[in-house]
Amino acid sequence: MEKRYCTLESNSPVAPGVYRMTLSSDQDLRHRCGQFVEVAVPEKFLRRPLSVSLSQADRLTLLYKVVGGGTAALAALQPGAGLDLLTGLGNGFDIEACRNAALLIGGGIGAAPLHQLCRDLRAAGRQVTVLLGFNTASEILLRDELEALGATVHVATADGSKGIHGLVTDALQQVRPTFDYAYVCGPMPMMRALYPLLSETSEFSLEERMGCGTGLCFGCTIQTTEGPRRICHEGPVFKKNLLPW
Amino acid sequence: MVNDTSVTLAGIRLQNPVIPASGTFGFGFEMAGCFDLNRLGAISLKGTTLEPRFGNPTPRIAECSGGLLNAVGLQNPGIDALVSDIAPRVRALCKTPLIANISGFSLDEYGICCEKADQCEALDFVEVNISCPNVHQGGMVFGTDPKAAAAVTRRARKATSKPLFIKLSPNVTDIVPIARACEEEGADGLTLINTLLGMRIDIRRRRPVLANRTGGFSGPALLPIALRFVNQVAKACRIPLIGCGGVASAEDVIEMMMAGATAVQVGSASLHDPLACPAIIDQLPKVMEQLGIEHLKDIIGIV
Numbered sequence: 001m002e003k004r005y006c007t008l009e010s011n012s013p014v015a016p017g018v019y020r021m022t023l024s025s026d027q028d029l030r031h032r033c034g035q036f037v038e039v040a041v042p043e044k045f046l047r048r049p050l051s052v053s054l055s056q057a058d059r060l061t062l063l064y065k066v067v068g069g070g071t072a073a074l075a076a077l078q079p080g081a082g083l084d085l086l087t088g089l090g091n092g093f094d095i096e097a098c099r100n101a102a103l104l105i106g107g108g109i110g111a112a113p114l115h116q117l118c119r120d121l122r123a124a125g126r127q128v129t130v131l132l133g134f135n136t137a138s139e140i141l142l143r144d145e146l147e148a149l150g151a152t153v154h155v156a157t158a159d160g161s162k163g164i165h166g167l168v169t170d171a172l173q174q175v176r177p178t179f180d181y182a183y184v185c186g187p188m189p190m191m192r193a194l195y196p197l198l199s200e201t202s203e204f205s206l207e208e209r210m211g212c213g214t215g216l217c218f219g220c221t222i223q224t225t226e227g228p229r230r231i232c233h234e235g236p237v238f239k240k241n242l243l244p245w
Numbered sequence: 246m247v248n249d250t251s252v253t254l255a256g257i258r259l260q261n262p263v264i265p266a267s268g269t270f271g272f273g274f275e276m277a278g279c280f281d282l283n284r285l286g287a288i289s290l291k292g293t294t295l296e297p298r299f300g301n302p303t304p305r306i307a308e309c310s311g312g313l314l315n316a317v318g319l320q321n322p323g324i325d326a327l328v329s330d331i332a333p334r335v336r337a338l339c340k341t342p343l344i345a346n347i348s349g350f351s352l353d354e355y356g357i358c359c360e361k362a363d364q365c366e367a368l369d370f371v372e373v374n375i376s377c378p379n380v381h382q383g384g385m386v387f388g389t390d391p392k393a394a395a396a397v398t399r400r401a402r403k404a405t406s407k408p409l410f411i412k413l414s415p416n417v418t419d420i421v422p423i424a425r426a427c428e429e430e431g432a433d434g435l436t437l438i439n440t441l442l443g444m445r446i447d448i449r450r451r452r453p454v455l456a457n458r459t460g461g462f463s464g465p466a467l468l469p470i471a472l473r474f475v476n477q478v479a480k481a482c483r484i485p486l487i488g489c490g491g492v493a494s495a496e497d498v499i500e501m502m503m504a505g506a507t508a509v510q511v512g513s514a515s516l517h518d519p520l521a522c523p524a525i526i527d528q529l530p531k532v533m534e535q536l537g538i539e540h541l542k543d544i545i546g547i548v
Contacts (some may be wrong), residue, residue, distance in 0.1 A: 001278075001279050001519065003518075003520065040517070044308065045308055045309070045310075045311065045312055045313055045464055045465070045513070045517060046306070046308045046313055046516065046517065047517065070308075086519070208303050208304070209303065209304040209305075209306050209307075210306065211305075211306040211313060211315060211516050212269075212515070212516040212517075212519065214275060214276075214519045215271055215275040216269055216270055216271045216275055216276070216515055216516060216519060217268065217269060217306070217315065217317065217516050218268070218271070218291070218300065218305075218317045218320045219303075219305045219306040219315060219317060220303065220305070220306075221299070221300060221303070221305070221317075221320055222303075223299060227297075227322075228299050228300070228320055233275065
């Protein structure tokens with residue numbers, strides 16, 4: 001955990017209700033893929049946990065969905081604004097776990113952290129297939145960015161307006177990708193539906209309403225096969241065998 | 246100017262009065278890599294019960310103006326894990342006095358936990374929580390009635406010779422008889438206040454935000470309420486007080502001490518800024534300088 005003061009470089013919608021925010025700093029902003037930040041929000045007591053979509057030494061890209069007053073306040077911020085962040089939170093994805101070919105599955109805003117995951121896996125020489133699920137075509141995120149990294153990307157939409165008609169579970173059964181390790185991030189019903197379809201060589205990035213984001217308050221605990229674990233501190237990424245679903 | 250921040254709490258010297266409050270600082274490990282825990286006056290560890298507890302279902306957190314509600318429900322690994330594993334490991338990381346925060350669901354549970362804490366060399370204080378609003382038996386039941394508070398204190402007093410603090414609830418019509426009952430039964434001090442019982446409703450889903458329906462309200466909005474309670478109890482009791490509730494700055498620490506606190510716990514501020522305690526400790530000498538305070542202990546209860 002580090003405190004970082006950043007400057008807002010850009011903050012604009014990329015899909016209905018979804019914003020891409022880029023931040024710069026003269027301090028190191030590198031994150032492991034799958035880690036998150038806690039952003040202080042004007043007029044709010046608690047920070048907002050946002051997953052890191054992409055990080056570089058001096059730049060951070062966050063994709064976030066406006067779901068309430070806090071994220072709405074973030075969406076209203078203009079370039080040039082200063083932001084107070086806690087960075088480097090959570091454990092992140094285990095890219096070492098994949099030996100040859102990775103499958104990345106994202107649903108909705110859960111696609112956000114897959115960007116850096118894909119970048120880092122590709123940099124490590126791994127094959128990457130991505131399945132992305134959205135409600136409708138206008139909500140599609142990151143497809144072009146992931147393809148530009150050399151990943152094979154399949155999109156599913158629940159209303160059939162683009163790509164495979166259905167959910168990521170349908171996409172998984174239609175595409176039948178070859179992979180030795182899978183990474184999943186998305187809404188809980190999606191992850192629970194994928195859980196029985198994936199082998200033990202997979203991991204899931206979870207989300208819960210958080211207090212601190214730093215392991216202090218025990219607000220975001222889940223039960224695992226090894227006892228209670230804080231999503232913010234021991235997670236947010238959990239290996240499949242830890243999840244008692 | 247001297248700017249002496251040290252205080253003596255039930256015979257134990259603290260280099261400064263700033264203590265992370267139980268439930269807002271984990272077991273101390275979490276921040277060990279972020280700042281030197283030796284800088285803290287003391288650490289009040291996560292509330293511990295006889296048996297391990299998962300706590301309440303999520304959501305456990307709801308934001309409010311000026312703070313938050315929590316309904317964590319005493320998630321903890323149990324007293325045996327605290328005394329045999331956790332406390333010795335925290336002790337190995339720092340020399341800071343450690344406060345075991347004990348909760349229970351019966352007098353015996355409080356008693357057994359205090360006995361076990363008493364036998365643990367790594368622990369310096371025992372703080373008995375009779376004010377948790379987020380469990381459905383025990384907890385706050387013991388803190389809202391002078392006779393029950395007296396019974397817990399008596400049992401805890403028998404169980405430990407370590408400095409014993411009782412953590413009081415603000416969810417009462419009159420705190421003074423409860424505070425006095427604890428003092429009469431041999432408590433070395435009192436910690437006050439725990440959270441105020443509260444509730445939030447998700448108006449779109451038409452249901453409580455918290456899975457537990459209600460939770461404990463904490464945060465900066467509590468400061469004036471905590472000051473009033475501390476001042477009221479300071480006038481009625483002779484034992485030292487640890488003031489807790491809404492403290493977020495060095496000025497707040499001084500205000501709490503003027504109200505009657507010997508030491509001060511910082512709670513929710515750490516949830517917004519995990520470095521809140523060291524930041525407050527850094528600021529204390531500067532604020533003392535501005536206010537012409539040479540020895541912080543001189544201002545305890547001056548109002």
